[in-house]
Amino acid sequence: DGGITQSPKYLFRKEGQNVTLSCEQNLNHDAMYWYRQDPGQGLRLIYYSQIVNDFQKGDIAEGYSVSREKKESFPLTVTSAQKNPTAFYLCASRVTGRSTDTQYFGPGTRLTVL
């Protein structure tokens, strides 16, 4: 099946620890994105990558880091510098064509800081 997978589904972290969220896609999409969702709010962009070995900060990048060593993978690290990391994290990839330009989302990872 083609799609976007995120793991783990649920993640618990102690304060002061870094944690890495996985995002993999087999859709052959060039661009990938990380969003954060808080209760009652829309999604906010953390980081994006338009091509392998390149990535850019989004609107709320502080306390996060990413890498893009492979086209299929775009892991997100939530560092101890992130002041309020408890949230639902969503990964997406973008498909563009002559008459289309959309993003498809993975199932999400819920991170809880204890």
Place this chain on the structure above:
Amino acid sequence: GQQLNQSPQSMFIQEGEDVSMNCTSSSIFNTWLWYKQDPGEGPVLLIALYKAGELTSNGRLTAQFGITRKDSFLNISASIPSDVGIYFCAGQLGAGGTSYGKLTFGQGTILTVHP
């Protein structure tokens, strides 16, 4: 930065009723997307709109791209219990230029359907 105002924030309706929700923006977009999200899951794309004035249907769902490029609406006809969820609009400047595919999301409309 750009902001999207999505309304209503929540709706409680009876099965069989029609639903309408909309998004307005302070800036123009070249693409409007509508997503549905179930609790604890990622958003699922419902409809994509690429041209001002465009009206597109997907089953019982119909969405329109406003003429001014600053608004869009989504209608659901004859609602059923499985329509329950959170509906998000998202605007995108489009491919090319400096847009890099950034989506700006509305706050979401929570839909509850009573059988």
